[in-house]
Amino acid sequence: MYVIVILALIAGFLALRLYSVLGKRTGHEQQPAIRPADERPKVAAKGGVMQPRALGDGGVEPVRLADGMIAPEAENGVRALIAADRSFDVPQFVEGAKSAYKMVLEAFWRGDREELAWLCDADVLASFDEAIASREAQGHVLDNRFVRIEKAQIVEAGIEAGMAQVALRFEADIAAVTRDKDGNVVAGSLTDAIGTNDIWTFTRDIRSADPNWKLSETDEAA
Numbered sequence: 001m002y003v004i005v006i007l008a009l010i011a012g013f014l015a016l017r018l019y020s021v022l023g024k025r026t027g028h029e030q031q032p033a034i035r036p037a038d039e040r041p042k043v044a045a046k047g048g049v050m051q052p053r054a055l056g057d058g059g060v061e062p063v064r065l066a067d068g069m070i071a072p073e074a075e076n077g078v079r080a081l082i083a084a085d086r087s088f089d090v091p092q093f094v095e096g097a098k099s100a101y102k103m104v105l106e107a108f109w110r111g112d113r114e115e116l117a118w119l120c121d122a123d124v125l126a127s128f129d130e131a132i133a134s135r136e137a138q139g140h141v142l143d144n145r146f147v148r149i150e151k152a153q154i155v156e157a158g159i160e161a162g163m164a165q166v167a168l169r170f171e172a173d174i175a176a177v178t179r180d181k182d183g184n185v186v187a188g189s190l191t192d193a194i195g196t197n198d199i200w201t202f203t204r205d206i207r208s209a210d211p212n213w214k215l216s217e218t219d220e221a222a
Helices: 015-022 072-084 090-109 113-119 122-138
Strands: 050-054 060-064 145-160 163-179 185-205 214-220
Touching: 072 145, 072 163, 090 113, 090 122, 090 145, 090 163, 090 185, 113 122, 122 214, 145 185
Parallel strands: none
Antiparallel strands: 050 060, 145 163, 163 185, 185 214
């Protein structure tokens, strides 16, 4: 599973931090303050899925999602998720997922097991931990750098028995270098970025007061 974050030899939400980057509260918590209209996310008016947005008077205003934010095959799943959790904000989630993608990979690169434990579920954490232990045994250190995330798109979404699931395809450029214990480069280059194509799945129990999403699966995109 961790193979998607291995570039060359080995190169490829924290509770409150994931709350801030991956999503809002659930319907089981206190209602958030309504933002003024000029502070709400502005999205394209053509195409895409209609998403409800809360109004100050308690009504719901439909908002169209920007083109390219959701793959066509994921639209029905997004509708189902929004119907189950009206506070789910797609533009905010996609932007937050990009931040979480970077947070998880950087924690993995520096071998930060504590941060990964907050960001990932048990299965994903076990895979990352195994990879970290393997490179530590070899005396290797990753010196990877994010160049850019070219694309983040929801490719699958849905809800079952109160569990929300959102899978996103990430296309990113990463400069990847593996160094030995003396700092010598054993693989990769910081001057040549490597393209990655990953699909990461985040899950959350919307019945719980816990607002956090966790990384539950990683895979290499076809």
